[in-house]
Amino acid sequence: MKNAHWQQDLQQISRLRLFQNVAASSIDQLLREFRACELETGEVLLSPFNRNQYLYLLLDGELKVYLGSLENQPVSTLLSGECAGEISFIDNDHPSAYVVASQPSLVLRLHRESLVKLFNQSPQLMQNLLELLCDRVRQGNRIILDSEQNANVDTLTGCFNRRWLEHVFERESTRCAFNDQPLCMLMLDVDHFKPYNDQHGHLAGDYALCLVAHTLRNQLRPKDSMARYGGEEFVILLPEIDEVEGRSIGERLRQSLEQVSSFYSPVGVLPGVTVSIGLAQMQPKDSLEALIARADSALYSAKQQGRNRLVG
């Protein structure tokens, strides 16, 4: 990082979030504590491995924020007017993220020794700093929520995955048991999927799985839950549905796929697929494992009996 010559521009400074509503007379005095520096593209401004002593204000250019590793996707982009390093500037600890210049950038930096001076000179500036910190906390929470959600979603089909099924079963089984309501599980497996892949290619197989997920999901109620349980296996939870009704729902789902003789995909027109289905109704005190074991054994029978059918 090189020191830069910077022509003080009060109008530009008063637009910075940190200086909003700070009296112009104070800004002039406060700015004496700041130094201007230039960053080259790719230069690492903050790293969790180096203690940070500075608060940075981005005047020009762009900074990217990375969590964990520089190999990851950036979690946010800082544009001119924004701050970097405020957390480690205040708690005098290591930064929690990498901040890297993604363009040649100009920053103003402030050493933490000046913190007390700022505190005395401008309560408004300290309030702005606190608001910036609140933004960071909220942004961090959003990142946690997003990554939690991604960890629950299967990237190929957009269905929820096995991890999420565990979570939702806990909730739905407790709710149904409490309300004295039944709960049914359907376990579905695509028939002859290995030969399908062998004949049409793995990518075609991927599109067939998307077709299955899309066709099934479109027929479910909002309170039903569908997860991709494994490669070509899906699990559906039907709260407040008993075995009899579950059978007719499963049968309807099976038929809806049977009726798709071919479908359009980015690799051309492909034949449809059928599914075999195992059905099981939750028994009192059933664990997810126990219910899955019964649905799986019914599915095995459906395969044994010739596939493209429902057993349970």
Ligand SMILES: Nc1nc2c(ncn2[C@@H]2O[C@H](COP(=O)(O)OP(=O)(O)OP(=O)(O)O)[C@@H](O)[C@H]2O)c(=O)[nH]1
């Ligand atoms: N294209 C694709 N194939 C997958 C995916 N996950 C699993 N498979 C394939 O699914 C096939 C499952 O084959 P098997 O378990 O032998 O069963 P099957 O050929 O469907 O036969 P039955 O289940 O007995 O009707 C394997 O060839 C896996 O490679 C995936 O995400 N995409």
